[in-house]
Amino acid sequence: MGRPPRKKAIIERSALELFAEHGIDGTSIRMIAEKAGVTEGALYRHHASKDDLVRSLFFQYFERIAELLAQAQESGESVDQKIRAMIRGFFTFYDDDPKGFRFVLLVQHVLLENVRGDMENPVEVIMGVLKKAVKKGEIPKQDVALSAQILLGIVMQTAIGHRYKRVQGPLVQHSTVIADACLRVLQFRGSGES
Amino acid sequence: MGRPPRKKAIIERSALELFAEHGIDGTSIRMIAEKAGVTEGALYRHHASKDDLVRSLFFQYFERIAELLAQAQESGESVDQKIRAMIRGFFTFYDDDPKGFRFVLLVQHVLLENVRGDMENPVEVIMGVLKKAVKKGEIPKQDVALSAQILLGIVMQTAIGHRYKRVQGPLVQHSTVIADACLRVLQFRGSGES
Amino acid sequence: MGRPPRKKAIIERSALELFAEHGIDGTSIRMIAEKAGVTEGALYRHHASKDDLVRSLFFQYFERIAELLAQAQESGESVDQKIRAMIRGFFTFYDDDPKGFRFVLLVQHVLLENVRGDMENPVEVIMGVLKKAVKKGEIPKQDVALSAQILLGIVMQTAIGHRYKRVQGPLVQHSTVIADACLRVLQFRGSGES
Amino acid sequence: MGRPPRKKAIIERSALELFAEHGIDGTSIRMIAEKAGVTEGALYRHHASKDDLVRSLFFQYFERIAELLAQAQESGESVDQKIRAMIRGFFTFYDDDPKGFRFVLLVQHVLLENVRGDMENPVEVIMGVLKKAVKKGEIPKQDVALSAQILLGIVMQTAIGHRYKRVQGPLVQHSTVIADACLRVLQFRGSGES
DNA sequence: AATGAATGAGATTTCATTCAT
DNA sequence: AATGAATGAAATCTCATTCAT
Numbered sequence: 001m002g003r004p005p006r007k008k009a010i011i012e013r014s015a016l017e018l019f020a021e022h023g024i025d026g027t028s029i030r031m032i033a034e035k036a037g038v039t040e041g042a043l044y045r046h047h048a049s050k051d052d053l054v055r056s057l058f059f060q061y062f063e064r065i066a067e068l069l070a071q072a073q074e075s076g077e078s079v080d081q082k083i084r085a086m087i088r089g090f091f092t093f094y095d096d097d098p099k100g101f102r103f104v105l106l107v108q109h110v111l112l113e114n115v116r117g118d119m120e121n122p123v124e125v126i127m128g129v130l131k132k133a134v135k136k137g138e139i140p141k142q143d144v145a146l147s148a149q150i151l152l153g154i155v156m157q158t159a160i161g162h163r164y165k166r167v168q169g170p171l172v173q174h175s176t177v178i179a180d181a182c183l184r185v186l187q188f189r190g191s192g193e194s
Numbered sequence: 195m196g197r198p199p200r201k202k203a204i205i206e207r208s209a210l211e212l213f214a215e216h217g218i219d220g221t222s223i224r225m226i227a228e229k230a231g232v233t234e235g236a237l238y239r240h241h242a243s244k245d246d247l248v249r250s251l252f253f254q255y256f257e258r259i260a261e262l263l264a265q266a267q268e269s270g271e272s273v274d275q276k277i278r279a280m281i282r283g284f285f286t287f288y289d290d291d292p293k294g295f296r297f298v299l300l301v302q303h304v305l306l307e308n309v310r311g312d313m314e315n316p317v318e319v320i321m322g323v324l325k326k327a328v329k330k331g332e333i334p335k336q337d338v339a340l341s342a343q344i345l346l347g348i349v350m351q352t353a354i355g356h357r358y359k360r361v362q363g364p365l366v367q368h369s370t371v372i373a374d375a376c377l378r379v380l381q382f383r384g385s386g387e388s
Numbered sequence: 389m390g391r392p393p394r395k396k397a398i399i400e401r402s403a404l405e406l407f408a409e410h411g412i413d414g415t416s417i418r419m420i421a422e423k424a425g426v427t428e429g430a431l432y433r434h435h436a437s438k439d440d441l442v443r444s445l446f447f448q449y450f451e452r453i454a455e456l457l458a459q460a461q462e463s464g465e466s467v468d469q470k471i472r473a474m475i476r477g478f479f480t481f482y483d484d485d486p487k488g489f490r491f492v493l494l495v496q497h498v499l500l501e502n503v504r505g506d507m508e509n510p511v512e513v514i515m516g517v518l519k520k521a522v523k524k525g526e527i528p529k530q531d532v533a534l535s536a537q538i539l540l541g542i543v544m545q546t547a548i549g550h551r552y553k554r555v556q557g558p559l560v561q562h563s564t565v566i567a568d569a570c571l572r573v574l575q576f577r578g579s580g581e582s
Numbered sequence: 583m584g585r586p587p588r589k590k591a592i593i594e595r596s597a598l599e600l601f602a603e604h605g606i607d608g609t610s611i612r613m614i615a616e617k618a619g620v621t622e623g624a625l626y627r628h629h630a631s632k633d634d635l636v637r638s639l640f641f642q643y644f645e646r647i648a649e650l651l652a653q654a655q656e657s658g659e660s661v662d663q664k665i666r667a668m669i670r671g672f673f674t675f676y677d678d679d680p681k682g683f684r685f686v687l688l689v690q691h692v693l694l695e696n697v698r699g700d701m702e703n704p705v706e707v708i709m710g711v712l713k714k715a716v717k718k719g720e721i722p723k724q725d726v727a728l729s730a731q732i733l734l735g736i737v738m739q740t741a742i743g744h745r746y747k748r749v750q751g752p753l754v755q756h757s758t759v760i761a762d763a764c765l766r767v768l769q770f771r772g773s774g775e776s
Numbered sequence: 777a778a779t780g781a782a783t784g785a786g787a788t789t790t791c792a793t794t795c796a797t
Numbered sequence: 798a799a800t801g802a803a804t805g806a807a808a809t810c811t812c813a814t815t816c817a818t
Contacts, residue, residue: 029812030813038779040813041778042777049814113358143371149351152351152355153354157344157350161339164307167343184378198797222787223788235804237789238788244788411692414607416792433798438792498605537743540743545738548735555728585780585816585818590781611808621782623782623811623812627781631809632810
């Protein structure tokens with residue numbers, strides 16, 4: 001069996017960390033090669049181009065996040081359970097790999113437009129949850145597209161705030177507070193707080 | 195005595211728009227000069243470097259936004275009035291100059307760390323409002339730093355969603371809905387919505 | 389009467405000092421203008437170009453040095469008197485204006501080729517003195533061109549050594565020692581030392 | 583495994599010759615690349631910058647000259663033998679590679695200050711020889727630092743004079759005359775010239 | 777599978793000089 | 798007489814990519 005993609009994984013991780021720290025354009029092929037302990041040419045055995053490397057990394061993460069949300073969502077019955085599970089899942093992901101998160105944050109603006117319609121997509125997953133909740137009467141009728149954006153904003157900004165030291169400690173610790181805020185936004189009146 | 199610097203404003207606006215559209219690294223000095231109708235060298239009379247140009251533009255906007263929030267905040271008596279005024283102000287700013295907003299969004303991650311402590315700072319303004327509201331008993335005791343991040347996230351993501359066509363129409367139209375959501379997050383029980 | 393060439397002199401002195409410190413190419417028109425307290429354009433009222441400025445400064449010094457040597461030479465009767473006077477004169481010049489000397493040192497290689505045959509020329513002055521001394525039998529027959537180079541080398545290197553702190557104190561203090569060395573080179577057996 | 587760096591030596595020699603002819607600032611990277619038959623970028627594989635290239639070339643020569651003098655010095659017993667050998671060695675070096683010499687002459691003023699204390703240094707070698715000669719009583723007590731400068735000046739200026747056609751023929755031909763002059767400067771009374 | 781020298785295109789920046797004011 | 802904005806040309810350097818070894 002051997003371990004064929006050893007170098008490939010090292011290269012990708014090196015690239016990711018450099019991208020997260022210096023940005024895409026601030027990271028040269030040479031920097032990646034150096035950090036990965038290979039030469040510049042070797043990179044092209046695994047990826048057709050720098051652009052291809054970035055894309056590949058982005059979609060890996062993008063899919064992983066969408067999947068994570070989808071699974072979390074399935075794990076709960078009611079909206080509040082689903083939302084809580086999703087937020088916990090997302091924050092755990094952040095705590096495990098903050099550099100990965102920062103990378104996604106950086107390239108989202110460039111690459112979101114390339115996301116194919118048929119791909120698992122975090123925003124779509126959230127909207128799906130909200131639509132079902134409205135239909136089931138768990139939350140009042142509302143502009144679910146807008147609500148989904150708001151939830152996304154809350155979660156993302158919490159993570160960004162963490163990066164700039166405005167939010168302290170592991171993010172999972174804040175899961176409940178954040179989830180509560182989200183549910184208030186959605187006007188969920190459940191077993192909730194209050 | 196020398197010629198008046200007719201081109202400075204044009205250069206800055208051209209730069210801003212290109213930065214907003216193609217990103218900082220995606221915009222070359224040549225592109226800016228071309229769009230502004232000057233030669234590349236002309237740029238360096240007004241700004242020491244590309245970096246300096248970016249910085250200067252960012253801080254212009256940064257201060258303008260902080261000021262806008264500070265003024266809006268003063269215009270209201272109660273938290274809810276303040277919050278509503280701030281959001282309306284911010285969304286109006288966005289509607290007037292979406293490119294400016296997009297630019298700020300792009301560079302914030304690079305430049306936020308350079309913000310001096312003595313500068314007007316949007317996050318500080320928001321936190322100030324929240325602290326006072328807690329003290330006055332308008333909203334329950336809470337982690338105001340975290341709450342400020344949440345509000346910021348809600349507002350920013352709404353604007354981002356607008357850019358990616360997930361939120362439609364002028365943003366001011368959504369002021370009330372968004373403000374309501376923010377107030378629910380803060381657990382404000384006022385003259386509130388229904 | 390007035391004082392018309394006030395600015396011109398300031399500009400030239402500023403240029404000279406900057407050239408001496410940073411070299412010709414290392415000194416920009418802007419630097420000179422700044423140091424002289426005028427604007428870039430103003431420079432072109434007094435000198436047609438940067439090149440012209442450099443040339444003009446060089447020939448001013450070049451002639452002054454040649455003249456200085458010529459006068460010193462005339463002040464003495466015998467070779468040794470002439471040589472001693474020339475060296476004392478040259479070192480006094482250096483002590484009075486080391487920056488001027490450094491400037492001349494810098495540009496000599498570029499400009500020596502442009503020296504016109506009819507100009508007063510330090511090397512020619514020295515050679516004239518030597519030729520006459522040979523004719524008068526004060527010193528033995530020798531390759532006066534080569535001897536002139538040697539004398540020049542001794543004097544110049546003493547000045548260079550001063551700049552690099554290998555030779556200490558005002559250069560005039562070393563006049564006698566250096567002149568003695570030069571006379572030994574020329575095999576002058578006069579009232580000489582020992 | 584990669585291609586051997588066939589062009590490195592060619593680049594360095596091309597650079598040296600252009601520097602010698604047009605000066606450092608008068609030589610552009612493009613000129614060097616063109617002369618060497620490579621593209622501009624190729625230069626940066628072997629040297630981090632133009633400055634680095636200049637430095638590297640200078641120290642190569644600087645060390646070679648210091649070594650040459652050190653060896654010549656060891657080859658002789660008495661001062662006069664040492665001095666004669668050093669001058670012969672130096673002039674041979676000049677005759678073999680006048681462009682290299684001219685290059686060293688050009689940059690010495692810029693780079694001498696960067697010479698590390700632990701490097702072989704021509705001036706130190708000369709001073710060492712003189713100190714020992716004084717101690718052995720071969721030459722009278724004197725300011726050896728100043729004497730070393732004088733010897734250096736004599737030798738250097740001879741070479742400069744050669745470049746400006748004031749001294750003719752291969753320099754080695756003048757070794758004896760120059761060495762004699764140097765020994766007279768030092769007041770060496772040996773088997774000397776009559 | 778991998779190396780790293782070399783390419784080719786482009787980026788930022790500098791600067792002597794000109795010229796409208 | 799002077800200003801300083803703007804030009805135009807060039808300089809240094811970077812970098813994704815290719816390819817001989």
